[in-house]
Amino acid sequence: MANRTYEVMYIVNPDTPAETIGKLNEAVGKLIEKEGGTVVRMDDIGIRRLAYPIQKKEDGYYVLFEIDGSGQEIAELERRMRVNDMILRYITVRVDEDRKAATKRREKREARAAKRTKFRQAPAEAPAEA
Amino acid sequence: MAEKEMEILDDRGLDVGEDVIGDRPRRYQRRRPRQVVPEYVDWKDVEYLRGFVPERGKIMPRRISGISAKDQRRIAKAIKRARSMAMLPFVAD
Numbered sequence: 001m002a003n004r005t006y007e008v009m010y011i012v013n014p015d016t017p018a019e020t021i022g023k024l025n026e027a028v029g030k031l032i033e034k035e036g037g038t039v040v041r042m043d044d045i046g047i048r049r050l051a052y053p054i055q056k057k058e059d060g061y062y063v064l065f066e067i068d069g070s071g072q073e074i075a076e077l078e079r080r081m082r083v084n085d086m087i088l089r090y091i092t093v094r095v096d097e098d099r100k101a102a103t104k105r106r107e108k109r110e111a112r113a114a115k116r117t118k119f120r121q122a123p124a125e126a127p128a129e130a
Numbered sequence: 131m132a133e134k135e136m137e138i139l140d141d142r143g144l145d146v147g148e149d150v151i152g153d154r155p156r157r158y159q160r161r162r163p164r165q166v167v168p169e170y171v172d173w174k175d176v177e178y179l180r181g182f183v184p185e186r187g188k189i190m191p192r193r194i195s196g197i198s199a200k201d202q203r204r205i206a207k208a209i210k211r212a213r214s215m216a217m218l219p220f221v222a223d
Contacts (some may be wrong), residue, residue, distance in 0.1 A: 048214035051218050093173065103169070
């Protein structure tokens with residue numbers, strides 16, 4: 001149950017003043033720490049054009065958090081984001097499992113590549129296909 | 131029928147695949163031969179995902195993009211996540 005890694009991204013209304021956004025981000029960080037999680041990375045992406053309008057807005061202020069934790073802090077954070085009018089959209093993605101799968105895949109590919117070069121070096125039996 | 135199956139098996143290495151539409155397989159030619167997809171498909175990497183989203187905004191079918199079924203699922207998931215955050219369009223016209 002213990003350690004999970006999440007990516008939380010949210011879009012803030014671009015009309016909110018910069019200091020309010022700063023305060024909001026700070027509050028998110030504090031909430032995570034309070035609930036027992038740790039903020040691995042905080043990325044203030046900034047204003048970006050939306051692919052389609054959300055609440056009549058054409059732009060959005062993007063913020064990305066990477067969080068280590070149990071999942072409880074995510075539940076609390078999502079509850080708060082849902083009621084916050086400044087936040088147009090949010091998404092939480094659990095990334096630890098996908099990353100593990102990715103490293104496994106990389107190892108597999110490397111092992112296969114190593115095997116292939118070994119095979120090719122062996123005399124007589126050159127592989128037919130590249 | 132058995133002969134046909136053999137033929138399809140032999141084509142594996144080539145850029146030919148089959149879709150089962152109705153009761154018989156339809157064969158097709160891949161537009162992009164055998165693509166390699168990175169180990170981790172990041173849903174935030176819009177520039178990469180755009181390669182699988184033609185102008186209309188639809189997800190490119192596997193028969194065109196030439197990636198494996200497993201990779202197609204990963205790409206599709208990433209595109210859908212990016213869409214929900216308005217980083218990619220649902221429809222573009």
